[in-house]
Amino acid sequence: MDVAVIGAGWAGLAAAVAARSQGYDVTVFEATRTVGGRARTLLEPQVLLDGTSAILDNGQHILSGAYTATLQLLDTVGVDAAHTLLPQGLDLRYPDGTGLRFPDWHPTLDLLWASLRARGWHLRDALALLRNAAAWQSAGFSCNPAITVAELCAHLPQRVRSGLIDPLCVSALNTPAHLASAHMFLRVLHDGVVGCPRGARLLLPTVDLGRLFPQAALAWLREQGVACHLGERVESLVHHGRGWRVGDEEFSAVLLATDAAQSARILHASLNSTPAIMAQRLLSWAAMAQELRTTAIATVYAWGAGLRLPRPMCHLPSDDEHPAQFVFDRGQLGGPAGLLAFVVSDSNATREHTEEAVLHQAREQLGWTLTPVQTVVEKRATFCCEPRIARPPHRIAPGLLACADFVANPYPATLEGAVRNALDAVRALPVATPLG
Numbered sequence: 001m002d003v004a005v006i007g008a009g010w011a012g013l014a015a016a017v018a019a020r021s022q023g024y025d026v027t028v029f030e031a032t033r034t035v036g037g038r039a040r041t042l043l044e045p046q047v048l049l050d051g052t053s054a055i056l057d058n059g060q061h062i063l064s065g066a067y068t069a070t071l072q073l074l075d076t077v078g079v080d081a082a083h084t085l086l087p088q089g090l091d092l093r094y095p096d097g098t099g100l101r102f103p104d105w106h107p108t109l110d111l112l113w114a115s116l117r118a119r120g121w122h123l124r125d126a127l128a129l130l131r132n133a134a135a136w137q138s139a140g141f142s143c144n145p146a147i148t149v150a151e152l153c154a155h156l157p158q159r160v161r162s163g164l165i166d167p168l169c170v171s172a173l174n175t176p177a178h179l180a181s182a183h184m185f186l187r188v189l190h191d192g193v194v195g196c197p198r199g200a201r202l203l204l205p206t207v208d209l210g211r212l213f214p215q216a217a218l219a220w221l222r223e224q225g226v227a228c229h230l231g232e233r234v235e236s237l238v239h240h241g242r243g244w245r246v247g248d249e250e251f252s253a254v255l256l257a258t259d260a261a262q263s264a265r266i267l268h269a270s271l272n273s274t275p276a277i278m279a280q281r282l283l284s285w286a287a288m289a290q291e292l293r294t295t296a297i298a299t300v301y302a303w304g305a306g307l308r309l310p311r312p313m314c315h316l317p318s319d320d321e322h323p324a325q326f327v328f329d330r331g332q333l334g335g336p337a338g339l340l341a342f343v344v345s346d347s348n349a350t351r352e353h354t355e356e357a358v359l360h361q362a363r364e365q366l367g368w369t370l371t372p373v374q375t376v377v378e379k380r381a382t383f384c385c386e387p388r389i390a391r392p393p394h395r396i397a398p399g400l401l402a403c404a405d406f407v408a409n410p411y412p413a414t415l416e417g418a419v420r421n422a423l424d425a426v427r428a429l430p431v432a433t434p435l436g
Contacts, residue, residue: 001430004029004244004251006234006266009037010415011404012257013217014073014422016226019255021076022426026226029246031233031258034210035218038259038378039415041210046373048303052336057209058376059299060328060341062313064090065198066191067416069423074213077220084212085203086333090193092167092315093119095327095366099163099315104201107194118163125157129164132156133194141190145183146387149173152182167315167325168193170345173385173412174295181387187410204312206334236269239278243399253399255425259380260289260392260406267396278397285402288392292406297381298347300324300358302370307338316342322361323347323354340370351377382413394425401425 001024005016008030020026034040039061045053063070063085074081089104098120102110111133115126132153136143143152153165161177169177172188193200205212221228238245243252256263264286271279309329318325324342331337342358349357355375362368383389383406391408394401403425405418 001025001253002027002243002249002251003429004246004249004254005257006246006254007031007037007257007262007404008035008214008218008228008230009257009404009418010039010213011418011422012037012255013214013221014419015255015257015403015426016221017073017076017217018423018426019429020221020224020226022429024429026221027246027249027251028221028226028228029232029234030228030230033231035230036210036214038381039209040214041208042374042376046301048336048339048373049371050305050338054301054303054330054336054339054373055208056301056374056376057299059297059378059381060326060343061205061209061415063203063205063415064192065201065203066196067203067414067419069419070213070416073419074216077213077216079213079216081203084205084207086206086312088202088204088312090114090200090202091311091313092164093311094317095310095314097310102193102200104198107197107199110200111194121159121163122157125159128157129160136186136189137194141186141195143182143186145181147182148387149177149180149182149185152185153177162317163315170325171343172414174297174345174382175385175412176346179384179386181385181389183387184385184389184410184412188412191411202313204328204333234266236266236273237400238270238273239275239397251399253401253429255422256396256400256402257404257422259404260292260294260383261380263402263404264289274397281397282400285392285396288390289406291390293384293386294380295345295382295384296347296377296379298323298344298349298351298354298375298377300342300344300355300375301330301373302340302342302359302362303336303338303373304340304368304370305338307340307368307370308332309340316361316365318361321357322365323349324358324361327362327366339373347377351375385412394421394428401428 090102093099267282267286312332330339405413411417
C-alpha cells in the first residue's frame with residue numbers, strides 16, 4: 001500500500017507517522033517549506049530591544065492532560081514531554097489573583113475546590129456552578145444540539161459566566177458563547193475538565209511549536225524512509241484504476257490533510273479526471289467543507305525589560321476594547337525574559353487595531369507600557385463551532401480520505417482533534433503490516 005499524505009500540519013504529520021507505523025509506504029506533500037500548518041514556528045526570529053533573539057510561533061498553543069492521542073504521538077516521534085511541556089492545574093485567575101484555580105487532584109474534587117475557593121466569588125456563585133455541573137453530569141453532558149452556550153448557561157451568575165464559561169468556550173471553541181454549540185462545549189467540559197483524570201491539567205510548551213512536534217515528526221519520518229516533499233503544492237488528484245495519481249506518482253490511497261478551503265479547491269480541480277459517480281461525491285464533500293465558517297486567532301507579541309507575570313499564563317478581563325483573553329509569559333516558558341504573548345481568540349479586527357487595543361489593555365490592566373514585537377493573525381485558525389454544524393466526513397471517495405481538524409468528530413478544531421482525525425483516517429485504510 002502506497003499512501004500519499006497531502007499537507008504537513010499536525011494532522012498530516014500525525015497521519016504520516018501513524019500510517020508508517022502501520023507498515024504503509026508513505027509520501028508527504030507540503031505546499032510550503034515549513035511543517036506545522038496552523039501551529040508552527042515562524043521562520044524569521046525577532047530581535048528585541050535588548051538585542052535578544054526571540055523565536056516566535058504563529059500562535060500561542062497549549063495542550064492538556066486530555067490530549068491523550070497527541071501525547072502518545074509525541075512519545076512515538078521521540079519528544080520528551082517532561083522536558084518540553086510545563087504541567088499546571090487549570091488556572092483562570094486574573095493577574096491580581098482573583099478567579100479560579102483547579103488544584104489538579106481529581107476531576108470532581110478539582111471543580112469543588114476551585115469553585116468554593118475562587119477569589120472574588122460569592123458562595124452562591126460556587127453553589128450555582130456545582131448545581132449545574134451535577135445536572136450536566138446527570139444528563140450525560142449532552143443537551144439540545146440546537147442551543148448555544150449562552151442559552152445553556154443563561155441562568156448562571158455573571159461571575160461564573162465571565163470567570164469560567166466564557167474563557168473556556170472562546171479558548172476551546174474559538175467561538176463566543178452566544179454563537180457556540182452548547183453540545184460541543186459540554187463534550188469539551190466533560191473530557192477536558194471533569195470527566196478525564198488530569199484532563200484539566202494544562203501543559204504549556206516550553207519550546208517553540210516546531211520543536212514540540214512538527215520538526216521531530218519530520219525527522220522521524222525521514223529516518224523511516226518516508227519521502228517528504230516540502231514546497232510542492234498539490235493542485236489536483238487524478239483517479240487511476242483503484243487508486244489516485246498525485247503528480248506523476250500513483251498511490252493506493254490519499255489522505256487529505258489541508259484546510260477546508262484548500263481541500264475543496266483540490267477536489268474541484270479533480271472533478272474532470274474523476275468518473276461521474278465519484279465526481280459527485282467529491283463535489284458534495286467539497287460543498288460541505290465550503291459551508292464551514294472560519295474564525296481567526298490573533299497573537300500579539302510584546303516586550304518590556306524586566307517584566308514578569310505572576311504566573312506563566314494569566315486570564316484577562318476582555319471586551320471589545322480589551323480583546324485579549326489570555327496573556328502568556330514566554331520568559332517563564334523557555335523564551336527571552338520580558339516577552340509576552342497576548343491571545344485574542346475569535347479575532348475580528350485588523351492586525352493594526354488589534355495590536356493597538358492589546359497594548360492599551362496591557363497599560364490599563366497590567367500597568368505596563370510594552371514595545372510591540374510582532375502581531376500574527378491566523379485568519380482561518382478554526383471553524384466556527386455553531387449549533388448543528390455539519391462537518392464533512394472522513395471518507396470522500398474510495399481510497400480518498402480527509403483527516404484535518406475540521407472533519408467530523410466530537411471536538412472543536414484543536415490539536416487533539418487534528419491528531420484523532422488523522423488516526424481515524426489511518427484506521428480506515430486497508431490493513432498493512434505494522435513496523436517492528
